[in-house]
Amino acid sequence: MTTSIAAEVRLVSGALGAEIHGIDLNTLTDEGFALIHDLLLKHQVVFLAGQTGLTPQAHVAFGRRFGEVELHPYLPRLDGHPEIVVIDSADGGKVDVWHTDMTFHQSPPIASILHLVQLPEVGGDTMWTNQYRVYEALSAPMRDLLDGLTAIHVIRIGTEFTSRAEHPVVRVHPETGRRSLYVNRLFTSHIPQLTRNESDALLEHLFAFSESPQFTCRYRWRAGDVAVWDNRVTQHYAVNDYEGLRRGQRITVLGDHPTGNPPRWEHYVPAPGQRYWPDRVNAVESY
Template sequence: MSAPASTLYDVKPVAGALGAEIHGVNLAHLTDEGFAELHRLLLEHLVIFIVGQQGLPPEAHVAFGRRFGEVELHPYLPRLDGHPEIVVIDSAEGGKVDVWHTDMTFHTGPPLASILQIVECPSVGGDTMWTNQYQVYEQLSAPLRYLLDGLTAIHVIRIGDQFTSRAEHPVVRVHPETGRRSLYVNRLFTSHIPQLSRNESDALLEHLFDFSEQPQFMCRYRWQVGDVAVWDNRVTQHYAVNDYLGRRRGQRVTILGDQPTGDPPRWEHYQAAPGQRYWPSRVNAVEPY
């Protein structure tokens, strides 16, 4: 059964897998009814692009985020002066993440959603892509889904001596609002599957990364200054395309989430034979099995 059409806004899907442009929104004067409709559209389309928000005050940006939940104070990224809830992502300062990822899965409770406004963008290039991880999981074979439902994965990050974090999450996550299952590993932060040996883990993760990054699961968005994107961090990955020469600058509010849930693991962590070393070979890993 298809979702009901919006009675408040003009909604234009941007791809078959996910994503929709939303016209007719004024985030600076958003009503409770308007927010409820945007929330519904987010659950339906997984990422929504709210166009025409030039001049959105930072206070309204933060207030919109707080309608979803508690706003995060990011541990290491630069913030907008006077507004610690808003992270500044500036290509001139190294803000280019051209690797598929889900935001901050190295936390025990990764973000629920992110709200990014583009305030400066190049005339050509600088698009962002997202993937639908519901579809990724659903299009895996039944035996592989059965295996993945019983596994966990370790997610890690280390930023010099300033910040280190590690978390263990189900490989398959159950969405707390829709009840649907999605694949929950990503190339940037997922280190290894602890129930498997290193070689098995590396081979399986590489297959899952490659499978999830196929174009049939994607949407691609061409930014205009003032556009605001909201994505469900529980069921998407994204990738900032690094194909431009100008400057790309955005301001992001992140909403704290809950601890991912799925089926309990069916196996214990893998134990190497005595004297045998099993170190994760992935470049972002920071510790042995």
């Protein structure tokens, strides 16, 4: 896109990710947001460097440009700003498992906006994977099979919060029209059209394949950096290789309902007396 903004853009990897220098989110213009949004659709995750002075008000206002901001039901929030979740390594805020945020909801979030405010001396990077590329790298017969399946996503946190949703294994992005793989190791329990053994084997293959290095980028944070990722087409992983404190403030933008091809088969029904295990819950209590 053509823009008069004096911003510098650097690609983070060949797979995904773009870093922007020269935009201040405290004084974000419509033109600046349009540039960020365009780069997000092209590169799936955008990093805005040097936002050390970002105010909570500007953080929330930035999130609302994408859509409705979530008031999270159970994670700690910034005092006076219920839209902002506090991610603190001292309180279990370490999720070293590949995942897409909150796929256990019927309408998972479309984006997350994380502001890193404190970092350890070394380590604490985050990785993302491009699920467009994952899907496109699968063989044609595999893509054909997956296009006709759904998956169950689930979380349970003690007795306080439980959520379960069924989504297409391959979803179509509502803005780009591209297809991407939409399962993740943390929240996807099983594929209900298959036997459990078939589902386990296929999902493990898809999880491992989607985590392959050629589909990823790795970002080395500096205090004050902001990351915005498209939750509809990425997974991410917080690298737990550090000592000391790592703190961030995150806003989640509420989602749309994932769409794809309708399932081509009914849910598998076990024969009488045949065991079919209940939902598998891999989710950790803090993520």
